[in-house]
Amino acid sequence: MARRGTEQLNGDPRVILLAEQVIGAAIEIHRHLGPGHGESVYEEALAHEMALRAIPNLRQHPFELRYKDHPVGTSRLDFLVGGLLVVELKSVDDLLPVHNAQVIGYLRALNLEVGLLLNFKVSRLTNGVRRIISSQSSSVPPPSLRPSVAALE
Numbered sequence: 001m002a003r004r005g006t007e008q009l010n011g012d013p014r015v016i017l018l019a020e021q022v023i024g025a026a027i028e029i030h031r032h033l034g035p036g037h038g039e040s041v042y043e044e045a046l047a048h049e050m051a052l053r054a055i056p057n058l059r060q061h062p063f064e065l066r067y068k069d070h071p072v073g074t075s076r077l078d079f080l081v082g083g084l085l086v087v088e089l090k091s092v093d094d095l096l097p098v099h100n101a102q103v104i105g106y107l108r109a110l111n112l113e114v115g116l117l118l119n120f121k122v123s124r125l126t127n128g129v130r131r132i133i134s135s136q137s138s139s140v141p142p143p144s145l146r147p148s149v150a151a152l153e
Contacts, residue, residue, distance in 0.1 A: 015114050018055070018082045023129055025049040026118050030125035039091045042120045043078060046089065050081070057081045065109055077106055086115035090128075095119050100132055107134035 029045045047059050061080040065073045079087040086106045090099060095117065103115040112134070119128035 011113060012084065014082065015084050018085045019114065019116055019131065021053060021055050022046075022050070022079075022081055022085065022087055022116060023118075025053055025055065026120075026129075027125050030120055033120075035091075035121045035123065037091060037120070039089050039120075042089050042091060042118075046079070046087075050079075055081060056083075057087075063110060075106070075109070077110075080110075084112065084114070086110065086112060086132075088115060088117050090117065090119040091121045092119060093121060095128070095130065100130065103132040104134050107132065 025046060026042075026049075029042060029049055033041065033045060043059070047057070050057050058080045059078070061077045062074050063077065064071050065075055077086055078089045081087055086103060088099070088103050088106070092099075099117055103117050107113065107115050115132040115134075117130040117132055118125070119130075122128035
């Protein structure tokens with residue numbers, strides 16, 4: 001049975017597996033730490049838990065922003081998992097539409113399809129999981145944006 005946030009994902013089975021693994025790691029963290037800490041605490045814990053579980057990821061992954069093929073700046077993801085999944089962490093009272101828009105912006109900039117928005121400031125983490133799909137992305141990012149497997153390990 002798929003975990004919350006992946007049950008209706010009709011895409012790359014690798015992305016579905018990565019999403020399930022990340023959600024499982026996040027649930028474990030929330031079970032131990034509970035809600036109410038700052039985002040950086042959960043980020044550090046998720047990096048550690050993903051390392052323990054051998055989930056390939058890049059933390060605070062920088063990427064170039066472009067406007068009409070012109071570089072206009074850089075941004076950072078909380079995590080790029082397996083080169084396929086954007087993971088954005090929050091520790092807020094309520095997830096707002098701008099949080100969804102932030103993940104969609106990342107997905108479009110990286111030409112990826114699926115992201116997870118995880119809010120740790122909830123009594124049960126499953127209530128803080130959102131799966132975000134960008135309909136304007138292809139499933140394969142340009143080679144310049146896709147990290148090598150070695151970089152993820």
